Amino acid sequence: MNEAARYSLYPMHKLRRVDNPTVRIFADIEQVREDENGYNRAVRGDFGSVVQRERARFCSKYPLGAVLRGFGSKLAPLMEGEPAKQRAPIPASPGVMSEHIKRVGYFLRADMVGICRVPPYAVYGHDSHGREIDLKHKYAILVVIDQDYDTMHRSSGSDWISGSQSHLGYSFAAVTACMISDYIRRLGYPARAHYARDYQVLIPPLLLWAGIGEHCRMGDSVLNPFLGARFKAAAVTTDLPLEPDRPIDFGLQSFCDQCGRCAEECPSKAIPMGGKTIYNGREVWKLDEERCTRFRLTNQRGSSCGRCIKVCPWNKPHGPLHSAARFVARTAPALDGLMVKMDKVFYPEKKNPAPWWFDLEERDGALVVPRSSGAVWAEPGS
Numbered sequence: 001m002n003e004a005a006r007y008s009l010y011p012m013h014k015l016r017r018v019d020n021p022t023v024r025i026f027a028d029i030e031q032v033r034e035d036e037n038g039y040n041r042a043v044r045g046d047f048g049s050v051v052q053r054e055r056a057r058f059c060s061k062y063p064l065g066a067v068l069r070g071f072g073s074k075l076a077p078l079m080e081g082e083p084a085k086q087r088a089p090i091p092a093s094p095g096v097m098s099e100h101i102k103r104v105g106y107f108l109r110a111d112m113v114g115i116c117r118v119p120p121y122a123v124y125g126h127d128s129h130g131r132e133i134d135l136k137h138k139y140a141i142l143v144v145i146d147q148d149y150d151t152m153h154r155s156s157g158s159d160w161i162s163g164s165q166s167h168l169g170y171s172f173a174a175v176t177a178c179m180i181s182d183y184i185r186r187l188g189y190p191a192r193a194h195y196a197r198d199y200q201v202l203i204p205p206l207l208l209w210a211g212i213g214e215h216c217r218m219g220d221s222v223l224n225p226f227l228g229a230r231f232k233a234a235a236v237t238t239d240l241p242l243e244p245d246r247p248i249d250f251g252l253q254s255f256c257d258q259c260g261r262c263a264e265e266c267p268s269k270a271i272p273m274g275g276k277t278i279y280n281g282r283e284v285w286k287l288d289e290e291r292c293t294r295f296r297l298t299n300q301r302g303s304s305c306g307r308c309i310k311v312c313p314w315n316k317p318h319g320p321l322h323s324a325a326r327f328v329a330r331t332a333p334a335l336d337g338l339m340v341k342m343d344k345v346f347y348p349e350k351k352n353p354a355p356w357w358f359d360l361e362e363r364d365g366a367l368v369v370p371r372s373s374g375a376v377w378a379e380p381g382s
């Protein structure tokens with residue numbers, strides 16, 4: 001076991017490591033543009049005026065989400081900058097520095113940290129403003145933040161807390177990534193953080209190469225065997241010499257083949273029920289990004305959506321019982337179908353514990369109880 005692994009709650013060092021991500025690649029993968037993703041297209045009005053209007057208030061619609069998102073956007077001064085003129089007297093060994101940087105990540109409260117080389121296709125061709133990107137950093141450090149199991153367990157996945165669960169992960173991953181990038185620059189090496197405010201790299205392929213998870217049916221989401229897809233990640237790219245991790249294989253491709261629960265439960269039917277398709281050189285389950293983006297932005301019964309993440313059988317708390325179930329799922333593909341059935345029996349819907357949050361919605365500058373809310377709580381003095 002490497003030294004840094006001791007500081008993670010999750011035994012990632014016990015997983016099977018492989019040379020390449022488990023997604024099959026058939027041809028060269030082309031660079032994509034960040035300004036063509038669903039959220040940026042919604043801003044431009046590509047999905048119509050209703051989606052465009054709802055996009056403008058998406059982050060401030062729920063007060064806790066507005067707090068988290070506003071906090072994350074204040075980190076820009078730490079994101080990039082010039083490295084110190086003189087390099088610090090630190091070990092030259094990439095292995096030692098990888099251990100050190102992971103240890104820094106855990107010290108700064110990351111839930112997982114992984115390292116990979118940056119493949120050319122993981123760099124966006126153009127940023128969210130349409131400007132050409134010229135990023136040559138060799139390595140990426142991936143910082144993973146859990147979105148909180150207890151909240152996910154109480155939530156439907158598409159209710160008023162749903163947006164805040166995402167903003168929590170994005171914002172705290174951004175804090176840790178920005179601090180790591182600032183630290184590396186102080187050591188005298190170039191580094192840039194990439195997070196929800198301004199990406200120059202695609203996070204999912206980097207997560208695959210850094211051994212954080214496997215590609216899953218939810219599309220370009222990456223699923224981790226201990227967190228499911230209940231996390232957000234940010235990256236730091238750098239030329240500090242590092243030793244990359246290797247991708248993992250925990251049998252997810254066969255499990256997702258048998259399961260399909262995210263597709264059954266997706267309110268917008270954006271997740272495919274059937275097999276994979278070839279898309280941009282890779283064999284993947286292809287999410288209908290427009291359907292998903294439309295639903296998340298215009299959901300009138302909540303602040304966003306992560307229903308697929310909530311219902312996934314891998315979204316379970318850390319502990320001995322679920323560790324045993326995860327071990328069976330990882331090592332006995334013949335039992336995948338049975339595991340899916342057992343999950344439905346032990347985790348039936350409509351049995352969620354009571355929420356701890358209030359249903360609130362910002363309308364015309366004031367917080368009101370949303371029209372769709374089924375929540376009832378005692379008014380002060382009643």
Ligand code: SF4
Nearest residue numbers: 266292295305307308
């Ligand atoms: S986030 Fe919601 S709408 Fe989008 S794929 Fe997941 S369940 Fe479907």
Ligand code: SF4
Nearest residue numbers: 217256259260262312
């Ligand atoms: S819900 Fe099932 S099919 Fe969907 S990502 Fe999770 S394991 Fe795969």
